[in-house]
Amino acid sequence: MAHAIPTPAATGSVAPSDLAIPVRELAPWLVLGALFALSVLVLISSVQGAITIPEGTAIHEWVHDGRHLLGFPCH
Amino acid sequence: MGARTFLVHGLVAGLLAGIAAFVVAYTVGEPQIDKAIALEEAASAPASDGHDHTHADSDESAGHSHGDEAAVSRTAQSTVGLATGTLAVGVVLGGFTGLLAALGLGRLGSLRPAASTALLAAIGAVSFSIVPFLKYPATPPAVGSGETIDSRTAVYFGFVAVSVAGAVAAIALARWGARRWSGVPGVLAGLGAYALVVVVAAVAFPKIDELGDFPAGILWDFRVSSLLTLLAMWAVIGAVLVALVDRTWRRHSDVRARRELAASL
Numbered sequence: 001m002a003h004a005i006p007t008p009a010a011t012g013s014v015a016p017s018d019l020a021i022p023v024r025e026l027a028p029w030l031v032l033g034a035l036f037a038l039s040v041l042v043l044i045s046s047v048q049g050a051i052t053i054p055e056g057t058a059i060h061e062w063v064h065d066g067r068h069l070l071g072f073p074c075h
Numbered sequence: 076m077g078a079r080t081f082l083v084h085g086l087v088a089g090l091l092a093g094i095a096a097f098v099v100a101y102t103v104g105e106p107q108i109d110k111a112i113a114l115e116e117a118a119s120a121p122a123s124d125g126h127d128h129t130h131a132d133s134d135e136s137a138g139h140s141h142g143d144e145a146a147v148s149r150t151a152q153s154t155v156g157l158a159t160g161t162l163a164v165g166v167v168l169g170g171f172t173g174l175l176a177a178l179g180l181g182r183l184g185s186l187r188p189a190a191s192t193a194l195l196a197a198i199g200a201v202s203f204s205i206v207p208f209l210k211y212p213a214t215p216p217a218v219g220s221g222e223t224i225d226s227r228t229a230v231y232f233g234f235v236a237v238s239v240a241g242a243v244a245a246i247a248l249a250r251w252g253a254r255r256w257s258g259v260p261g262v263l264a265g266l267g268a269y270a271l272v273v274v275v276a277a278v279a280f281p282k283i284d285e286l287g288d289f290p291a292g293i294l295w296d297f298r299v300s301s302l303l304t305l306l307a308m309w310a311v312i313g314a315v316l317v318a319l320v321d322r323t324w325r326r327h328s329d330v331r332a333r334r335e336l337a338a339s340l
């Protein structure tokens with residue numbers, strides 16, 4: 001593998017490591033993405049009726065079959 | 076090739092994966108759910124007084140109501156409700172896998188973008204869905220008591236968290252090992268570490284068995300259909316994401332090659 005050379009006129013092909021996106025740039029996306037993904041998973045998989053909010057099981061009932069078939073605990 | 080591109084690719088892949096998972100779940104899974112609910116209702120029929128039993132007052136295995144008196148009809152649950160679930164889960168898993176592919180770009184040895192993306196999607200499928208399924212397989216309606224749902228949910232997600240954390244640690248170990256020795260021993264060290272974490276966790280985590288005398292045939296069919304749903308979801312996330320990332324990568328390297336050619340003239 002050719003090592004990263006700052007000049008643009010290097011070899012014709014690009015070494016994979018040249019493509020790495022800096023962690024500083026990715027971190028906020030990953031944090032937000034993880035939080036959003038977790039909120040949706042919690043909402044789908046449980047919360048209403050299972051963990052909190054005794055009344056109001058609308059979401060819980062609505063996505064009921066998806067929860068069973070996607071392997072989340074139910075019943 | 077920036078984070079935004081990867082997120083968009085992931086969301087598109089996740090949307091298609093949600094559709095694929097719905098199709099599989101509806102065709103193979105719903106017949107099993109219908110059979111399980113029929114059994115459940117037959118079992119609780121003598122006790123039923125026609126009122127809606129909710130979580131608060133149910134004293135039996137049923138966590139919630141399913142009949143015509145339920146808040147959401149069975150038809151809605153098995154069609155639009157099911158689609159809502161598979162699409163929502165598909166989109167968030169696809170989107171997050173896209174971001175992971177962005178993080179993995181150029182960081183997994185000398186793998187090209189398509190290969191590092193495929194590897195991360197496979198690790199996501201194994202650590203988030205398949206290994207947890209082996210320890211805590213999906214259960215049809217009529218299995219499981221309403222009183223233990225909180226602890227079962229906590230234990231399930233606890234196991235998923237350990238499995239995913241183990242996969243992250245395994246990737247870090249594999250990268251470290253690959254730098255220190257070379258690729259193959261590094262990857263083997265990572266695989267070994269993940270297997271160790273998961274086996275220890277599987278032994279340490281409590282066993283859940285609330286099956287009672289639920290018919291084994293329906294249980295098996297239901298679990299196969301659930302596994303097929305999960306596999307369909309991850310297969311489409313992986314395939315579409317890899318195709319999109321590879322297309323972007325080809326364009327990116329074309330542009331770059333042209334620029335280099337122009338600079339050299």
Ligand SMILES: [Zn+2]
Nearest residue numbers: 064074075216
């Ligand atoms: Zn259920």
